[in-house]
Amino acid sequence: MTEPHFDREIDRSHMQVSDEVAIQIEKMNKWYGQFHVLRDIDLTVNRGERIVIAGPSGSGKSTLIRCINRLEEHQSGKIIVDGTELTSDLKNIDKVRSEVGMVFQHFNLFPHLTILENCTLAPIWVRKIPKKEAIETAMHFLEKVKIPEQAHKYPGMLSGGQQQRVAIARSLCMKPRIMLFDEPTSALDPEMIKEVLDTMIELAEEGMTMLCVTHEMGFAQAVANRVIFMDQGQIVEQNNPHDFFNNPQSDRTKLFLSQILGH
Amino acid sequence: MSDTHAQTVAYVRDTMLEPKPAPSTQTGAVKWLRDNLFSSWLNAALTVAGLLVVYLLFTHFFPWFRHSVWNADSLKECRDIITGEFGEGATGACWGVIRERWHQFMFGFYPPELYWRPVLVFVLLFVALAPILFTHLPRALLSFSAIYPLLAIWLLWGGSVWPVVMTGAGFVLGYLALKLLGNVNGIIAGIAAFAVPILFWMFAVGPIDDLLKQIVPISIQSVDSDEFGGFLLAITIGVGGIVMSLPLGIILALGRQSDMFLVKSFSVIFIEFIRGVPLITLLFVASLLLNYFLPPGTSFDIILRVMILVTLFAAAYIAEVIRGGLAALPRGQYEAADALGLDYWKAQRFIILPQALKISIPGIVSTFIGMFKDTTLVVFVGLFDPLKGIPDFIRSVFEWKGIYWEPFIFVGAIFFILNFSMSRYSMYLERKLKRDHR
Ligand SMILES: Nc1ncnc2c1ncn2[C@@H]1O[C@H](COP(=O)(O)OP(=O)(O)O)[C@@H](O)[C@H]1O
Ligand SMILES: [Mg+2]
Numbered sequence: 001m002t003e004p005h006f007d008r009e010i011d012r013s014h015m016q017v018s019d020e021v022a023i024q025i026e027k028m029n030k031w032y033g034q035f036h037v038l039r040d041i042d043l044t045v046n047r048g049e050r051i052v053i054a055g056p057s058g059s060g061k062s063t064l065i066r067c068i069n070r071l072e073e074h075q076s077g078k079i080i081v082d083g084t085e086l087t088s089d090l091k092n093i094d095k096v097r098s099e100v101g102m103v104f105q106h107f108n109l110f111p112h113l114t115i116l117e118n119c120t121l122a123p124i125w126v127r128k129i130p131k132k133e134a135i136e137t138a139m140h141f142l143e144k145v146k147i148p149e150q151a152h153k154y155p156g157m158l159s160g161g162q163q164q165r166v167a168i169a170r171s172l173c174m175k176p177r178i179m180l181f182d183e184p185t186s187a188l189d190p191e192m193i194k195e196v197l198d199t200m201i202e203l204a205e206e207g208m209t210m211l212c213v214t215h216e217m218g219f220a221q222a223v224a225n226r227v228i229f230m231d232q233g234q235i236v237e238q239n240n241p242h243d244f245f246n247n248p249q250s251d252r253t254k255l256f257l258s259q260i261l262g263h
Numbered sequence: 264m265s266d267t268h269a270q271t272v273a274y275v276r277d278t279m280l281e282p283k284p285a286p287s288t289q290t291g292a293v294k295w296l297r298d299n300l301f302s303s304w305l306n307a308a309l310t311v312a313g314l315l316v317v318y319l320l321f322t323h324f325f326p327w328f329r330h331s332v333w334n335a336d337s338l339k340e341c342r343d344i345i346t347g348e349f350g351e352g353a354t355g356a357c358w359g360v361i362r363e364r365w366h367q368f369m370f371g372f373y374p375p376e377l378y379w380r381p382v383l384v385f386v387l388l389f390v391a392l393a394p395i396l397f398t399h400l401p402r403a404l405l406s407f408s409a410i411y412p413l414l415a416i417w418l419l420w421g422g423s424v425w426p427v428v429m430t431g432a433g434f435v436l437g438y439l440a441l442k443l444l445g446n447v448n449g450i451i452a453g454i455a456a457f458a459v460p461i462l463f464w465m466f467a468v469g470p471i472d473d474l475l476k477q478i479v480p481i482s483i484q485s486v487d488s489d490e491f492g493g494f495l496l497a498i499t500i501g502v503g504g505i506v507m508s509l510p511l512g513i514i515l516a517l518g519r520q521s522d523m524f525l526v527k528s529f530s531v532i533f534i535e536f537i538r539g540v541p542l543i544t545l546l547f548v549a550s551l552l553l554n555y556f557l558p559p560g561t562s563f564d565i566i567l568r569v570m571i572l573v574t575l576f577a578a579a580y581i582a583e584v585i586r587g588g589l590a591a592l593p594r595g596q597y598e599a600a601d602a603l604g605l606d607y608w609k610a611q612r613f614i615i616l617p618q619a620l621k622i623s624i625p626g627i628v629s630t631f632i633g634m635f636k637d638t639t640l641v642v643f644v645g646l647f648d649p650l651k652g653i654p655d656f657i658r659s660v661f662e663w664k665g666i667y668w669e670p671f672i673f674v675g676a677i678f679f680i681l682n683f684s685m686s687r688y689s690m691y692l693e694r695k696l697k698r699d700h701r
Pocket of ligand 1 (some may be wrong): 027057058
């Protein structure tokens with residue numbers, strides 16, 4: 001595991017957690033056929049929280065965060081996002097999806113559209129924002145992720161790190177209140193990981209509610225206010241990063257940490 | 264001492280030699296021949312055999328082409344000229360039949376004084392296609408493409424302008440219904456977009472038509488469907504089929520992927536049924552069976568009937584080609600569209616279909632080419648296709664009895680030109696899309 005060194009002090013002035021609940025998950029279960037992927041998940045995320053989800057491969061981390069924007073359907077229990085309960089009602093699903101941004105491991109940019117078009121499509125057609133305004137917003141966020149000069153290129157012309165930053169900008173253009181990250185740096189070459197993590201740190205500094213599935217423990221220590229450890233479809237342990245890394249409670253967490261930190 | 268420097272430097276070259284070309288065994292024709300035709304014993308043997316075949320074909324057919332006769336008004340006259348010029352027993356091509364009957368190959372029995380109408384329709388076809396095929400042209404031209412089908416129908420068949428205008432009005436009403444109700448409820452709007460034009464055509468068009476015909480009688484000489492023939496017929500059916508089968512094919516492909524059981528089963532059954540049945544069967548359905556299903560008294564144009572079944576036929580194949588394109592898209596594209604909150608139709612329109620269609624271009628164009636060639640099968644339902652219907656008619660005339668190869672070669676050459684251009688365009692499109700996106 002690489003531990004990126006963050007060369008600046010992280011500004012915590014906006015990183016306050018409010019009492020307001022952003023995501024509430026109660027007794028949630030999910031099966032793939034006979035296979036019980038998520039078991040009795042209970043999780044409350046407050047607005048402004050930055051949560052890192054860790055755990056061995058196949059433990060259900062992706063499935064959990066994909067349930068939050070209904071890319072996967074849960075079979076029992078409750079998921080309430082921003083006051084809207086996720087049911088099979090399409091209206092609710094659309095409402096939640098327009099509030100929740102998601103960044104994927106493999107970027108999933110639209111290869112036939114330019115970077116700018118990637119960023120303006122949903123604001124124009126989902127949020128019904130005038131095209132001119134959508135372009136301004138898109139350029140604002142592309143500047144934020146430091147690639148405004150690539151706006152008229154196609155995704156295939158960009159490096160992996162640049163593509164992932166575009167994917168983050170694309171999500172931000174919808175002005176989401178919650179951001180989900182599913183291993184955003186796992187498909188990247190080591191030298192590009194830092195540029196993406198820097199973008200994510202900036203987002204955290206602005207007070208965004210974030211759920212990140214990641215193995216970047218340096219990032220977790222620097223910005224997370226809670227680390228969740230999952231194994232076999234269950235939340236095994238959760239704690240603040242300092243205690244999570246220095247004083248893990250369960251054996252499975254200890255084993256996982258020893259493997260991933262290479263001690 | 265004038266030549267000091269000649270002593271200080273032992274040798275100075277004062278003329279530059281031209282660089283020598285590489286030995287002829289390493290470049291040019293010889294190298295090419297060696298690499299491509301004689302690289303091994305097997306290759307060399309195949310080359311020799313190939314040359315032999317080419318030689319035999321050439322010596323066999325060349326005299327026939329060399330003895331071509333253009334200016335003759337009957338097969339007998341042709342033969343006399345060939346015998347006279349090249350001696351007893353010489354054979355030759357008699358292109359006189361093409362010179363004298365080319366208009367029938369092109370237009371069938373369309374009234375000659377009205378040839379300008381199909382010609383105009385053909386020229387306008389390119390005007391209508393241009394903004395669709397070449398995306399850098401001004402988008403405003405697309406409005407002409409939209410009205411072109413109705414304009415073409417009116418020019419080809421003639422008659423009063425009002426039925427055609429009313430057909431167009433039906434589409435406009437459907438569109439307005441979709442727009443106006445779209446803000447209220449998507450499903451109601453969708454149903455209205457279908458129901459309004461159909462009700463309009465069924466009940467309102469007749470009376471309005473009659474009224475307008477009396478008040479503003481705009482009409483041109485009408486031409487019957489049995490007067491169509493040759494390439495006019497093939498291109499009319501072909502282009503009509505292409506234009507209608509692409510959207511239908513897309514809908515069927517999406518239907519086949521749908522989660523809705525009814526939609527999915529209907530699409531699967533339709534596609535598999537059509538693909539399992541020969542086109543000829545469908546053409547017989549068009550010519551014979553369809554009349555049983557229609558209310559008595561309605562006359563339903565035979566070309567239109569054939570065009571509809573050719574469309575259904577091609578649509579089933581196109582649906583399968585597009586399904587391949589849809590399947591080739593990574594799941595992540597659907598997920599990203601979902602995560603951004605795009606609904607099903609928007610995701611299809613902006614994300615999925617543009618990419619799936621791009622992947623499917625070669626298959627779609629192949630289907631179109633196949634369909635265009637298959638239009639010659641309409642000969643079996645009594646229409647005069649250019650390959651058999653028209654030549655058979657010409658052969659039935661005394662002067663051209665016994666003429667055989669010339670019409671095939673002529674018609675084949677025209678089919679080749681048309682299909683080859685389609686194939687080239689599809690390659691251009693593939694290259695352009697590749698270049699754009701990488
Ligand atoms: N679509 C699916 N169908 C069946 N099983 C699946 C599917 N997606 C994931 N799984 C299984 O569910 C488990 C959890 O997957 P995932 O959430 O992707 O794990 P993680 O992200 O923690 O590696 C894995 O065992 C995986 O094989
Ligand atoms: Mg995963």
